[in-house]
Amino acid sequence: MDTYWLLFFSPTQARRSAVLRQLLSNSQKESALYWGMIYGWLDYINVYRELSKNEFDSQIQRLVTANFLHETEDGYLLTEAGCAEIKKQNEHFILKKPTLFRILNISLLNEVICLAVQVASEASYSNKKYYVVSENIRAQTIMKEWLRQYGVKKLAILLVKDLQYFLGQQDKVDADIFCLKLVGHNIIGKTDAQLAKFFSKSEFDIQRIWLDLLSRFCWYLYINNDLLAQIIQATGVNIEPVRKSRFETINRFKKGESITEIASDLKIKTNTIEEHLHEAFIWHKQLDLMKLLTATEVENLKEVTQKLGSQEHWNYKNALAEGLDVSFFKFRIFEIERGRGKR
Secondary structure, three states: OHHHHHHHOOOOOOOOHHHHHHOOOOOOHHHHHHHHHHOOOOOOOOOOOOOOHHHHHHHHHHHOOOOOEEOOEEEEEEEEHHHHHHHHHHOOOOOOOOOHHHHOOOHHHHHHHHHHHHHHHHHHHHOOOOOOOOHHHHHHHHOOOOHHHHHHHHHHHHHHHHHHHHHHHHOOOHHHHHHOOOOOOEHHHOOHHHOOOOOOOOOHHHHHHHHHHHHHHHHHHHHHHHHHHHHHHHHHHOOOOOOOOHHHHHHHHHHOOOHHHHHHHHHHHHHHHHHHHHHHHHHHOOHHHHHHHHHHHHHHHHHHHHOOOOOOOHHHHHHHHHOOOOOHHHOOOOHHHHHHHHH
């Protein structure tokens, strides 16, 4: 049982574990993004892309069995025992910049950085015959293209300088764990199991430490070093949170096309167009969807939502039963605007 997951829950706000799993594994459905905004989880998109549904659900159930989480109709609440466990387990490693997992191609960078370190290390011993640590063709291509332009000596100089500076700013144990996983000349990187045993941590914490430092080191290179930044850029950097597939909808909407017109032209359902707009509105207030609501609709929404209270405890059907006379599309817009402060 990994009590790390308790950090995502609250003793006062029931939260849906399925939403967390979807966001962690980069499943960005509109409903997951909405609830992720309400729960404050949007920074964790794509953090655990390979997360297994069965294993995650099993972990949550174990936390319930241990009386650390309590299941309700609206989701899970931290129990008193769960809150106490969090305080007791404060050694859990917390990702310092989880948003980087959405911005950067971490799985590819894992291959590229390990390969770059190995190449630089072997070159410092003038060794040209070795088995490369990564068999990823794209990673190898990115490195070959960079080396063809700047050379292996330049790589070694820049990489050593930047690694020394970056790791010098980190916790010593974390920096040691990061270095011990790397492969170099006559050096075989340690496994997560070996490091967990040596440092008395869980393998999951070892993985988090590695991925956290890897992502932040790559970001450091991207914003501080023009030459090595080219390697990071080549793997794909996407700062814009709204997915590219949504921009056709967004741009047409901004030009004044109606939802019906956009759906007809793109040959997709109107509710799909509405979901695209909801997603964009979750991330960007500049796309002012509130202008689509009339003053009467806003008053109706305010009146009903005041009766129902906190938006975590009810849904659209409940609102209709209380006299709401607004479409779900507009209802969601109002709720996104109302929940924006929780991001």
